[in-house]
Every structure is written in structure tokens, then in C-alpha cells.
Amino acid sequence: MSPAFVITGLLWLSMAGLAYALARRAAYWRVGRATPAGAFGVANLFTIPKRYFVDLHHVVARDPYIAKTHVATAGGAIAALALVFVNYGLAIYSPWLDKLIGVAAVTMLIGAVFVWRRRRDQRAMPARLSRGPWNTLPWLLGSFALGLTLLAVVPSAAASGFVAVIIAALIAIGAFAMTVGAARGGPMKHALAGLLHLAFHPRQERFRAGAGQTDQPGAVPPTALKMPELDAREYGVGKPVEFRWNQLLSFDACVQCGKCEAACPAFAAGQPLNPKKLIQDLVTGMVGGTDAAYAGSPTPGIALGKHGGQPELPIVSGLIEADTLWSCTTCRACVQECPMLIEHVDAIVDMRRNRTLTEGDLPGKAPEVLANLRETGSAGGYDIAARYDWAVDLNARIAERGKPVDVLLVAGEGAFDMRYQRTLRALVKVLNRAGIDYAVLGPNETDTGDVARRLGDEATFQRMAKRLIATLDGLNFKRIVTADPHVMHSLRNEYRALGTRYTVQHHTSLLAELVQSGKLSPKASAALADKRITYHDPCYLGRYNGETEAPRRALKSIGIKVVEMERHGMRGRCCGGGGGAPLTDIPGKARIPDLRMADAREVGAEIVAVGCPNCTAMLEGVVGPRPEVLDVAELVAAALE
Structure with a gap:
């Protein structure tokens, strides 16, 4: 049998595997609640290319290494699969298309090598990345790419017998991981779920130009919590099945890169919250099982293997501990960093609503x-x-x-x-x-x-x-x-x-x-202008409302040169004062404001300029020697005197 017929057979077998994977994962998503009537349609599928190449890659591009790797691996894979479908699925068998398949396959292979390279040294590998099956993924992708490369470069006369078997086996190994492996919850499910997640994202307003500027009074901006219908008994989420189906889909899209984990102030402080683990726990509850197989950093203070759930069972505390939900400051650092555009904060607030509205179970001073x-x-x-x-x-x-x-x-x-x-x-x-x-x-x-x-x-x-x-x-x-x-x-x-x-x-x-406009002409005194001053971005001003430059312009206008902390602007570190966190007061190994003040000390700041009363209170609560904390308004007023 010629290699062409073998590849054709493998292609259609893979298509069947892909259909199986989609049906298997969709069965899990469908246990969730329905979305509002007419909210989504087939037309949403046509939004995927723009959202993938623009919105998603806008986030991925913040890490140049992985951005280039992703372009090579995913782009090469998509191009190779499309060309294989045309050349072999339609039985064209064109040598020129084979050459194009070879180019795409080599591109994918190069990307797979760079993925492997980042994971080669386990000691140097970023702690935020999940191990286990994710460490084998570069080999599986590389196998698929290598098989397609050999198919394109090995002459037809030589591609028979044992060589044909090797080529087919290499392609089959990768295809299995991308189809049946994805159906079973393997790493490649993120690709399948991720593309559909872009189409049916729970926050469609994130993709609309000028969504935050619309004049429609009822339009929900991209960072505003959505209003539940209390009269329809929408009292939050107490079980996995109470999430909407497209939220469950979004959880399956997680690539376990851990960027949310690295950005989370509660995780850094050793509080019992790891946003990546939280999303994976919700996937576990959606499909049923325990967290024993989780291969990433655990939630601080909570051992693996002791929690599990089912779609119809309560989330707290069989699947997730209540303290995990109350540790969140709602700072949206996790959402800001997520390359798959997952809405962690929405999920957490949904679960909090259930604890508050149906159970009346809140810690600390929150009930008061x-x-x-x-x-x-x-x-x-x-x-x-x-x-x-x-x-x-x-x-x-x-x-x-x-x-x-x-x-x-x-x-x-x-x-x-x-x-x-x-x-x-x-x-x-x-x-x-x-x-x-x-x-x-x-x-x-x-x-x-x-x-x-x-x-x-x-x-x-x-x-x-x-x-x-x-x-x-x-x-x-x-x-x-x-x-x-x-x-x-x-x-x-x-x-x-x-x-x-x-x-x-x-x-x-x-x-x-x-x-x-010239209505004010402030000028800082020499003593103030000579001080090292840094500016701390409030989460609800920066990430929630996109305003990072105005405070800096105000400081610059009085002759102050802002010394930036490593984490600033839209990626600034939270002070720990949002989301009711000071009221629930979940203990950790450190305090979030102490971590932020350490950032200020690292740049030698003598004054931390702020623009939020919560930030002022949290940062001034740091004990020991520290920079002075002053609001931008105080600095401007002082410059007018």
C-alpha cells in the first residue's frame, strides 16, 4: 500500500478522533447552565481568526520567547493540517503541496524544539509551569512534525515498507495526543477548547472596539461584574453544573502556563489561593474525580489528593476550600496575564455569591x-x-x-x-x-x-x-x-x-x-524633587479602568521623576486592599502590602505616591522602616504652597 493511501487513512481516522474529542469535551460543558437565549450562534465561529491572531496574541506577545514559539508550533501545525487535508483528504497527492507541508512541518518542529528547550532543565524551568503530561507534549508534537517532514522530504520510491511504517507511526503518535488524548483531558484539550472559548467567551464585550466607551446605559464594560437576576433565583454557583456552559468551556481552555499564578498577590503571600489550581479544580469538578493527578504548584497549605468533586456535588469544601475563595483581592492580575483570556475573578465572585446569599457563610468582619x-x-x-x-x-x-x-x-x-x-x-x-x-x-x-x-x-x-x-x-x-x-x-x-x-x-x-490647561502651576520644592519617588498603581484604576498615565502626568507636572517599580502600570502588584480581603483576613505566610512595599524598597524609593484610599491604608500599615506614603493630591497641593 502506498504511503499516500496510509496518510489518507490516518487523516480520516484523525478527523474521527477529533470529532470524538469534541463530543467528549462538549458533553462535559453541556452540564452547565444555558446562556441567555440568542446570546450565541454559528456566526461566533467566524470571529475566531481575529480573536486568535489579535486579542489572544496581544497577551501572548508579552513573553517574546513563548510568543515566537507559539507562532511556530501552532501556526506550523494549523498550516500543515490544512495542507494535509487538502492534499490527502481530497486525494490530490500533489508533490508541490507536499513541499508546502514540509515547510509547515519544519516550522512546527522548530517550535516544538523550543518548547522542549524551555522544559529541558527541570531546575531552571519556571515553577509556574505544570509538569507531568506537559513535559511529554513537546515530544508528541515533535513526533507529529517529524513524521510530516519525512513524508515531504523522503522520495516516494524510498517511502515504503519499514520507512512508511516509521513515518505513519510518528504522525499517528502526535495525532493520538491531539485527538483521543485531548478527549481524555490531556494537554492538547486546551487547543480544542481554546478556539471555541474565543468564539463563545463569557465576556463578549472584551472583543468589541470601544466597549468601555459606549453610550448605551445598560452596556456592561469589559471589567464590570455582570448582574445576576435575583428574581430568577440566580444566587451564584454552589456546584459545577451551576456555571454557565461557556464558563465550563473556558476552564477547559486553560493551558496551565501559570502566568496567573505568578501574578497573583495572594499566592505570593502564601494564602490558600492559586488561580491556576482553582481553574483546574473546576475542571475536575466538571468531569468528576480528584486533584491527585494535578502536576502544577499546589494551593499554598493544601496538599494534593485530598479534594475532589462531581458535577452535582457542592464545590465548597469537597473540591475547593472556602478560604481559597475569600483570599482573592479581585485585582484581576490573573485575568490580565492569562493568554487564554479566562475570567478567574468572575468565577470566584460567582462562588462567593452562593456562600453569601444561600449559606450566609462569610469569615472575619465581613458579616458585620x-x-x-x-x-x-x-x-x-x-x-x-x-x-x-x-x-x-x-x-x-x-x-x-x-x-x-x-x-x-x-x-x-x-x-x-x-x-x-x-x-x-x-x-x-x-x-x-x-x-x-x-x-x-x-x-x-x-x-x-x-x-x-x-x-x-x-x-x-x-x-x-x-x-x-x-x-x-x-x-x-x-x-x-x-x-x-x-x-x-x-x-x-x-x-x-x-x-x-x-x-x-x-x-x-x-x-x-x-x-x-494652565489653571494650576505647581512646582515641587527642591527637597521634594530630589527624592526618589515611585508610583503604585491601584488595581481598580489601572487594570479595571486602564488609567495609568494621568497620575504620572500629574507627578511629572510638578517636577517629579517617577522611579518605576518592576511591576507597574497594568501589571502592577496589588496592595491587598480590594475585594473585601482586609475584612475576610485570610492568613498566609506574608502580607500582600509587605510584598508591595518590598518592591518600593528595591528601587530605593523614599516616597510611594498613591491614588487610592485602600492603597494608602494598606501600605501605611506596613511596619518597620519604609518609604512615606502620600497621595498624588497631597504632593500636588504641597507643590502649590
Whole structure:
């Protein structure tokens, strides 16, 4: 039998294997809940090329080595498979197509060699990478590529008998890993699930140009949590089957690269959270079994082999410990780094909602804070009429019905804290100096509900949001300014699902704008300008809202040269203050703010500039010798004196 007929047979056998793999994995995804009617259709499949070559590779390209490797391996494989299908599936048997198959196969082989090279030295191999089956993957891919290369270069006369068997065996080994191996949950399932995940991603808004800028009030921006239908008894996720089917699909797309693990502040602090392991646990719960075969870094403090689950069994604590869910700061560093665009934070909040809304099971001070929000409108249980007592001597006008104002200043929950009041006072002094027509929200300001939502109490969030919206809608203003990124994110993004559309600006953006327009001419003193100053990016300003340059422009405008920490901008390290983490207070081997302050010490910083009250509180809580922590508004105000 000629090698051509053998390859044709292998091709159609592989196609059958691919169909089997798809059917097998799809059976697991289908146990999940349905998506809203009409949310997805066949047309979504046509979005894959753009999302693969643009959106996905935009993330992969941050690591040049693996980006080039992925282009060679995946690109070579796709091209080779397409050409094999044309030449052998359609029985063309063209020598010229064989040559093209050879070029694609060599490209894939080179990529497989680079994959192997990174894993060759186990001691030098990044700890974030999974071992086990992933270490054999380069050999399987290389086998497939080598077989196709030999098919293209070995003359037809020589490609018979034993040589033909060798070629067929090499191709078959790789094809088996890509089909049946994927069906069984092997490494190559990420390729199959990953492509479909791009088409049916739970957050389609991530791929829409200008998704965060749309004027549609109800449009959900890419970083806003989606609003569940409480009236339809959507109370979060307590079992794997309660995830939507496309969320289960997204978990299967995980390539176990561990970039989420390396970025996670809770994992770095030794708290019981590893986002990569979390996603793999959810895959285990989807298909049934235990975590004994997991080949990556374990969750800190939790041994492998002691947890397992089934689609219909509770996730906590058979599959995942409750402390794992409460360790998350919702900083989105994992989502930012994930090359497969998986939404870890959405999954965690979904599971938190179930713990909060159905079980009432929250650790630490979280129950007390939620009770305070419901009863007083303040997380600390304060009299909300006292929220602006710090401004009584600053001639800050209080917003009133029927009296228009350009800027409405919303302070947020931190206004009850004496340290944050220093920031607010500095900001108001700057506004007064610039002659801005502003007013503070006043005694009717209630909490935005951000903390309640991150803790899973969606009911309290919606109640708080509607209450604050009613207050805001009774006033006449052009834009809202706040020094709290969490307040900004709620008002700007998350309230849209309730039908609102506010123009909301972070105070550092306003400060930079005032200097640029000439309304302010600050100049730092020589003593301040000579200090080494670094800037810490708040997660809810940077990753959630994409604002990293305005604070730096504001600092630069007063003559300060920012010394950057290694992790800054969209990849900055979290301070540990988001997601209700300070309230749940899950112990670890270190504290997240201590790690961040160590970053500042590494660059010799004498001052850490911040733009968030949570960051200020967390970083100032670091004990021992450390840089001074000052808000950007404080530095600008000082430069005006």
C-alpha cells in the first residue's frame, strides 16, 4: 500500500478522533447552565481568526520567547493540517503541496524544539509551569512534525515498507495526543477548547472596539461584574453544573502556563489561593474525580489528593476550600496575564455569591460590614451625615437640588478615615486654588455597594446602588470626580447595568488636566524633587479602568521623576486592599502590602505616591522602616504652597 493511501487513512481516522474529542469535551460543558437565549450562534465561529491572531496574541506577545514559539508550533501545525487535508483528504497527492507541508512541518518542529528547550532543565524551568503530561507534549508534537517532514522530504520510491511504517507511526503518535488524548483531558484539550472559548467567551464585550466607551446605559464594560437576576433565583454557583456552559468551556481552555499564578498577590503571600489550581479544580469538578493527578504548584497549605468533586456535588469544601475563595483581592492580575483570556475573578465572585446569599457563610468582619451597609448605608456603621465633617473649614459647597455644578465630588466610604481625610482636604484645596465650580455630595451620600458586591452580597449591592442613584439623579452636575478608584469603577461601569450613564473621573486625571490647561502651576520644592519617588498603581484604576498615565502626568507636572517599580502600570502588584480581603483576613505566610512595599524598597524609593484610599491604608500599615506614603493630591497641593 502506498504511503499516500496510509496518510489518507490516518487523516480520516484523525478527523474521527477529533470529532470524538469534541463530543467528549462538549458533553462535559453541556452540564452547565444555558446562556441567555440568542446570546450565541454559528456566526461566533467566524470571529475566531481575529480573536486568535489579535486579542489572544496581544497577551501572548508579552513573553517574546513563548510568543515566537507559539507562532511556530501552532501556526506550523494549523498550516500543515490544512495542507494535509487538502492534499490527502481530497486525494490530490500533489508533490508541490507536499513541499508546502514540509515547510509547515519544519516550522512546527522548530517550535516544538523550543518548547522542549524551555522544559529541558527541570531546575531552571519556571515553577509556574505544570509538569507531568506537559513535559511529554513537546515530544508528541515533535513526533507529529517529524513524521510530516519525512513524508515531504523522503522520495516516494524510498517511502515504503519499514520507512512508511516509521513515518505513519510518528504522525499517528502526535495525532493520538491531539485527538483521543485531548478527549481524555490531556494537554492538547486546551487547543480544542481554546478556539471555541474565543468564539463563545463569557465576556463578549472584551472583543468589541470601544466597549468601555459606549453610550448605551445598560452596556456592561469589559471589567464590570455582570448582574445576576435575583428574581430568577440566580444566587451564584454552589456546584459545577451551576456555571454557565461557556464558563465550563473556558476552564477547559486553560493551558496551565501559570502566568496567573505568578501574578497573583495572594499566592505570593502564601494564602490558600492559586488561580491556576482553582481553574483546574473546576475542571475536575466538571468531569468528576480528584486533584491527585494535578502536576502544577499546589494551593499554598493544601496538599494534593485530598479534594475532589462531581458535577452535582457542592464545590465548597469537597473540591475547593472556602478560604481559597475569600483570599482573592479581585485585582484581576490573573485575568490580565492569562493568554487564554479566562475570567478567574468572575468565577470566584460567582462562588462567593452562593456562600453569601444561600449559606450566609462569610469569615472575619465581613458579616458585620454587610450588616452595617444594610442598616446605616455605611460600611463602618457611621452616621452618614458626618461623612463631610472634614470639609467644614474649606468652604466646600454641598450639592443641592436645582443648583447646577460642574464637578460633583464623591468621597466614598474612606471619608470617615482620618488618613484619607488628609487626601480629600488636599484635593479640595487644589480645586479651590484652580477656581473649579464644584460641590461635595454631602450628608446624603451612601456607600456605592462595591464591597458588598465583591463579598458576594448582590442583593445589598443592588439596594445600595439604587439608593445612591436616586440621590445622584436628583442633582444637576456635568461630571463626578472621586479620589477612590473603587467608587469610580462602580459609578462609571457597574451602575450601567441599572440604566445609568455617569461621566466619572479619577482625581489624578483632573489634576493632570488642570495643570495642562494652565489653571494650576505647581512646582515641587527642591527637597521634594530630589527624592526618589515611585508610583503604585491601584488595581481598580489601572487594570479595571486602564488609567495609568494621568497620575504620572500629574507627578511629572510638578517636577517629579517617577522611579518605576518592576511591576507597574497594568501589571502592577496589588496592595491587598480590594475585594473585601482586609475584612475576610485570610492568613498566609506574608502580607500582600509587605510584598508591595518590598518592591518600593528595591528601587530605593523614599516616597510611594498613591491614588487610592485602600492603597494608602494598606501600605501605611506596613511596619518597620519604609518609604512615606502620600497621595498624588497631597504632593500636588504641597507643590502649590
